[in-house]
Amino acid sequence: MNARRRFLTAAGCFAAGAPLALLAREARATPAEMAEAIRQVTGGAPVRAGRVRLDLPPLIENGNSVPLSVAVESPMTPADHVRAIHVFTEKNPLPNVVSARLGPRAGRAMLATRVRIADTQTVTAIAELSDGTFWSGSMQVVVTLSACLEEGLI
Amino acid sequence: MTAMPKINRRSFILSTAAVGGGLALGLRLPFGPEVVLAQDGTPEINAWVVIRPDDTVVVRVARSEMGQGTITGLAQLVAEELECDWAKVTTEYPTPGQNVARKRVWGDFSTGGSRGIRTSHDYVRRGGAAARIMLTQAAADQWKVPAAECVAANSVITHKPSGRTVRYGQVAEAAAKVPAPDAKTLQLKDPKNWKIAGKPLKRFNTVDKVTGKQVYGFDFKLPGMLNAAIKESPVFGGKVKSFDAAKVSGMKGVRRVVQVGDTAVAVVADTWWQAKTALDALPIVFDEGPNAKVSSASIAEILKAGLDAEQAFVGNQNGDAKAAIAGAAKKIEAVYSYPYQNHVCMEPMNATARYTADKCEVWVPTQDGEASFAALLAASGLPADKCEVYKLDLGGGFGRRGAFQDYVTQAVQIAKQIPGTPVKLLWSREEDMRQGRFHPVMQCKLTGGFDAANNLTGLHMRLSGQSILAAVRPAIVEKQGGRDPLSFQGVADAGEHAIGYGFPNLLIDHAMRNTHVPPGFWRGVNINQNAIFIECFMDELAHAAGQDPVAFRRKFMEKYPRNLAVLNAVAEGIGWDKPAPRGQHRGIAQMKAFDSFVAAACEISVQGGNKVKVHRIVAATDCGYAVNPAQIERQVAGSFVYGLSALFMQECTVKDGRIEQENFHTYNSMRIAQMPKVETIILQPGGTVWGGIGEPTICVAAPAVLNAFFKATGRRIRSVPLKNHGIELV
Amino acid sequence: MADAVISVPATAKRGEVIEIKALVRHAMETGFRRTQLGELIPRDIIRQFTCTYNGVEVMRAEFHPAIAANPLFTFTTVATESGTIAFRWTGDKGLVVTESAAITVT
Numbered sequence: 001m002n003a004r005r006r007f008l009t010a011a012g013c014f015a016a017g018a019p020l021a022l023l024a025r026e027a028r029a030t031p032a033e034m035a036e037a038i039r040q041v042t043g044g045a046p047v048r049a050g051r052v053r054l055d056l057p058p059l060i061e062n063g064n065s066v067p068l069s070v071a072v073e074s075p076m077t078p079a080d081h082v083r084a085i086h087v088f089t090e091k092n093p094l095p096n097v098v099s100a101r102l103g104p105r106a107g108r109a110m111l112a113t114r115v116r117i118a119d120t121q122t123v124t125a126i127a128e129l130s131d132g133t134f135w136s137g138s139m140q141v142v143v144t145l146s147a148c149l150e151e152g153l154i
Numbered sequence: 155m156t157a158m159p160k161i162n163r164r165s166f167i168l169s170t171a172a173v174g175g176g177l178a179l180g181l182r183l184p185f186g187p188e189v190v191l192a193q194d195g196t197p198e199i200n201a202w203v204v205i206r207p208d209d210t211v212v213v214r215v216a217r218s219e220m221g222q223g224t225i226t227g228l229a230q231l232v233a234e235e236l237e238c239d240w241a242k243v244t245t246e247y248p249t250p251g252q253n254v255a256r257k258r259v260w261g262d263f264s265t266g267g268s269r270g271i272r273t274s275h276d277y278v279r280r281g282g283a284a285a286r287i288m289l290t291q292a293a294a295d296q297w298k299v300p301a302a303e304c305v306a307a308n309s310v311i312t313h314k315p316s317g318r319t320v321r322y323g324q325v326a327e328a329a330a331k332v333p334a335p336d337a338k339t340l341q342l343k344d345p346k347n348w349k350i351a352g353k354p355l356k357r358f359n360t361v362d363k364v365t366g367k368q369v370y371g372f373d374f375k376l377p378g379m380l381n382a383a384i385k386e387s388p389v390f391g392g393k394v395k396s397f398d399a400a401k402v403s404g405m406k407g408v409r410r411v412v413q414v415g416d417t418a419v420a421v422v423a424d425t426w427w428q429a430k431t432a433l434d435a436l437p438i439v440f441d442e443g444p445n446a447k448v449s450s451a452s453i454a455e456i457l458k459a460g461l462d463a464e465q466a467f468v469g470n471q472n473g474d475a476k477a478a479i480a481g482a483a484k485k486i487e488a489v490y491s492y493p494y495q496n497h498v499c500m501e502p503m504n505a506t507a508r509y510t511a512d513k514c515e516v517w518v519p520t521q522d523g524e525a526s527f528a529a530l531l532a533a534s535g536l537p538a539d540k541c542e543v544y545k546l547d548l549g550g551g552f553g554r555r556g557a558f559q560d561y562v563t564q565a566v567q568i569a570k571q572i573p574g575t576p577v578k579l580l581w582s583r584e585e586d587m588r589q590g591r592f593h594p595v596m597q598c599k600l601t602g603g604f605d606a607a608n609n610l611t612g613l614h615m616r617l618s619g620q621s622i623l624a625a626v627r628p629a630i631v632e633k634q635g636g637r638d639p640l641s642f643q644g645v646a647d648a649g650e651h652a653i654g655y656g657f658p659n660l661l662i663d664h665a666m667r668n669t670h671v672p673p674g675f676w677r678g679v680n681i682n683q684n685a686i687f688i689e690c691f692m693d694e695l696a697h698a699a700g701q702d703p704v705a706f707r708r709k710f711m712e713k714y715p716r717n718l719a720v721l722n723a724v725a726e727g728i729g730w731d732k733p734a735p736r737g738q739h740r741g742i743a744q745m746k747a748f749d750s751f752v753a754a755a756c757e758i759s760v761q762g763g764n765k766v767k768v769h770r771i772v773a774a775t776d777c778g779y780a781v782n783p784a785q786i787e788r789q790v791a792g793s794f795v796y797g798l799s800a801l802f803m804q805e806c807t808v809k810d811g812r813i814e815q816e817n818f819h820t821y822n823s824m825r826i827a828q829m830p831k832v833e834t835i836i837l838q839p840g841g842t843v844w845g846g847i848g849e850p851t852i853c854v855a856a857p858a859v860l861n862a863f864f865k866a867t868g869r870r871i872r873s874v875p876l877k878n879h880g881i882e883l884v
Numbered sequence: 885m886a887d888a889v890i891s892v893p894a895t896a897k898r899g900e901v902i903e904i905k906a907l908v909r910h911a912m913e914t915g916f917r918r919t920q921l922g923e924l925i926p927r928d929i930i931r932q933f934t935c936t937y938n939g940v941e942v943m944r945a946e947f948h949p950a951i952a953a954n955p956l957f958t959f960t961t962v963a964t965e966s967g968t969i970a971f972r973w974t975g976d977k978g979l980v981v982t983e984s985a986a987i988t989v990t
Contacts, residue, residue, distance in 0.1 A: 024982045057528050057531040058379035059538070063629070064952060066532075068769045092950050093632060094950065096950070097951065098947055098951055099945065099946040100944070100945040100948065101945070103942070105961055105962050105964070106942065106962070108960045110960055113951060114952040114954075118629035118949045137939065142524070142528075143559050144263075144524045144527075144528045145264075145525065145626065471955070665922075666918075667920065668921075765959075
């Protein structure tokens, strides 16, 4: 939420004609913002690592369109199923990537899509189960260009 | 002495096992405390060092050798800490696939930004030191003596009290099983005590290059391989609309005509010449899109407007330059410009790929094996454990072959259409000239204000032109609210590219004006134009104030001792305070870039007002530490070949949305007879920061020559290349 | 403006878990990009994607700017009965795109 609020504030300053030099605001989430975005979903409940398999290519060239898939171990019965899958990043401009509400009618707890990856970072998927528990899986991805540039810049 | 197998130009056929080092295949990854074996069965001491029973030391190098000497330099650093016999050292490249499988144990593969040595020296030295400790421990364990009583030198471990010795090759296998020491606790040698690093040792691959044994991607062959020639939409952003394969399918040797992505068409044939001949005859219709109307003139107009635009991103600022200039007794203003330029690697872009549903492999000259691997993953759609990249030697990189892997993507897209058959994609020179990743176009308006006593009171440097990062790494630009920090290289407010002057009131800002021409990292990147802009303008300011260019500069350099040291070194070297040889005139320039401090002073003579002979350049480089001084001298001189060719002869112009220059007849390069004598001074003050060598040195030759040209003729040239002013290099 | 392409099996056995691929053409403008002259381009993305099976919602997804252009989304659902599987994308600027596919379940 904070990253979006800051972005909107910056846009507001722009409209007021403030010198652009002051506007070099970070359009970038931080691990803290990702943690907050996760907390908004979990309500502060503990998240356990496991049962969630997150797949992306380990090395990424330009990050514009990166295949991502999530699969969660679950029988997907009315009594025991995945209610939702949420995906987060720690260094994209915003922490949220995608959320999907599932249920027993899904048959399998999975989704696949294509995402934008801004930077070398950890991507995290959180599964919300019908028993109210939360599980996570994450993956470290490397954007090959970022290594040779970021060190010399901010 | 590289790990490239014994190939000569005449026997091109290589087995896949032999290429890329035996390491590529047969590497068994351990479960538990087992030892990792290279393909020939030799155990790794650690990821960085393999030692064979005959004491051959194989140093793994992650970066790419492209003529800059990095593999020799990195091996020197490892060998220094390893205490091995240099005569027995050879190198090999681990593959990116192995790096991913072993959780990036070799770190970053990217070779650019003059980073090869300065960002890896610490961990590679620790790799060498750790291996030495493990070897020593293994010997001590065998002798059942304390390791502290043993010393390692020249590939031999000696137990001092008893005089017993053992060779590295004899204990290598046992050493591989010794637990690795904690890298952080290792003591590295003081560079003052270096015996291998710091020495002007001969490079590994010079002989092979001279005798023609060196295999570049250009030379590469596999059994059953086909050859592909490609044409991508010459108007950037255009797409393939249609092509008439039937017109060429019957031509000799032609096997396939395929579309490649949205933007290109390739012909695949038995030989490359057959593919190219058919491609030239193939009717292709491109949907050129709106960019077909763009020209150098239309771009220049947009940039010119940016020089006076209200909005600009600030890169460096102190005080109030605009107010100081507004209130100045005297104002000096000048507008400079810098064109698009192509990397013109002597070896055109190429990659060889073989695709099946179970495995996709690419052999490619690349500055970044991992970037090639990433492009391969994306283009093949296969998971990482089914893919591999084998690095080949590069006939020039200069920044074209690191961040940009378009030729890898294309090769895989072609190979995917002919599963099982290896395909070598080779660009023609024309394709390479058209499909560059160009040095960005830039204009600059500089304004200086003086008080009545001829003291500079304010300086405004307004850049107007293209951002590389906006196209290549937009995430960084977004992070900075639209600003591209790289635009201020050499004139930044802090860091590895900080400006080398303290002005009372300063404003350096950038009106970003992007175009459809794809920008890239050309050797030196933005220091090339920024050095011309600031160092030529400093001469203009000195002239307006009636002061000597060196004395004028020194006034602003009190807080920049390392910049001052290189400036003074070249001033002294050229004899600045003494008369120049008859008919010769001098110019000077300095800059900090890639954490090194560089300066150049030149002597030129001008005949007939326009024929320039560069007689001599004295260049000083402060890089903190010099791993191979001979290599630094070569890099400095080589950077001047690149930089002076660009200054005098090189410009890519845009017409009808495409680049006009297609070959060397309109994009020339300097010749040996035109090369000046270059004297190199290397300063090594040490310290915590190591400076780069590949790029910083290039930027100071052009402004030094431009400044000398003014001295010689009274003509101030503010746009390059010089051929546009009827000026030639003789 | 926006085209959608759906891949749904035409037939399935009752209780079988089927895979559905849905692609919609859309630039997914993040709101962080700038024009060639440096002006910010406002956000314009697809926000929501829902799938109903004979009128019953079986999957609902929220997209954020990190979803790449031309969003492709793959998920599964249980083939319960014959009928219509319907898809609906909604987003900024009042965007609504719908598509549907028939399925025969035996």
